[in-house]
Amino acid sequence: MARRRLLLLLKPLDTYSFHQLNGVSRSRNPKVLQYLDNRRKVHKDAIEFCTSILQRKSIDWNATFYNNLSRPVQNVDLVVTVGGDGTLLRASHFLDDSIPLLGVNSDPTQPQEVQEASNEFDATRSTGYLCAATVKNFEQILNNILEGQTTASELSRMSIHVNSMPVSTYALNDILIADPCPASASRFSFRIRKYGQTSPPLVNCRSSGLRISTATGSTAATLSAGGFPMPILSKDLQYMVREPISPEPARVRLMHGLIKRNESMDIDWYTKEGVIYIDGSNIVHPVQYGDTISVSSHGPVLKIFLPNHLLPSKI
CATH class of the missing domain: 2.60.200.30 (Probable inorganic polyphosphate/atp-NAD kinase; domain 2)
Structure with a gap:
């Protein structure tokens, strides 16, 4: 039996650097800068976590940032996005109806953080409405997919x-x-x-x-x-x-x-x-x-x- 092939599609790390312009901070609120730096770290850690899981699996896989995609995805059995709904949406534009997609929300919103920062700034992170996984359950969901224990749904386009x-x-x-x-x-x-x-x-x-x-x-x-x-x-x-x-x-x-x-x-x-x-x-x-x-x-x-x-x- 042929080995399963997987593409790991990643939200770029520099997405969290929009608070800087020519090396100069665009925000004077140190809490906002700390929040953005933390978001970048959480996303980076999620990428490293997902890649460590894949390294232990008997599958062929490759990883790339979504801004490197320029043509339809082919010759893979599964695409896994690491980011949020925006990353998943971008991936969908490169997929036909033959390759299933799994979204991993790399940076879920923390309700307590939102409440604590509510008087200073919006601390909402990623909604991940369409993402079935986070780092907490990624390995279990991936195992269920690889073992055929779960079925992909079909969304209208x-x-x-x-x-x-x-x-x-x-x-x-x-x-x-x-x-x-x-x-x-x-x-x-x-x-x-x-x-x-x-x-x-x-x-x-x-x-x-x-x-x-x-x-x-x-x-x-x-x-x-x-x-x-x-x-x-x-x-x-x-x-x-x-x-x-x-x-x-x-x-x-x-x-x-x-x-x-x-x-x-x-x-x-x-x-x-x-x-x-x-x-x-x-x-x-x-x-x-x-x-x-x-x-x-x-x-x-x-x-x-x-x-x-x-x-x-x-x-």
């Missing part, structure tokens, strides 16, 4: 086409379509098209943009903006017109809703310029006046080992 041409990146969380300047209004129209339906109603909008989320992303920005959380394994998408400008009373209810798994949303863009932000601000795709954008949940699924609290309860 969003497929995006611009003028009928596919965008190469699939969104795991959400997309935001907006003017490049966040203070500018956008004009666009959209239809929710059910397959086989010929002429669905057209909704005309002037607003600060349009956000569309997967079930995974429904607990992030969409929820903060007034949306609702969806079951994480749902294949539906949730859309929300951001800050609509004077919609007709009969159209208010159309500013927020679902795109079912057998539907797609077609968007006609009527602003001079626009940007599709995919899973945050790191991946962008430009659009311009007259472009048509089509969105559906028909992207390849992401296979991922989820935390137990996110798994559907068994009756």
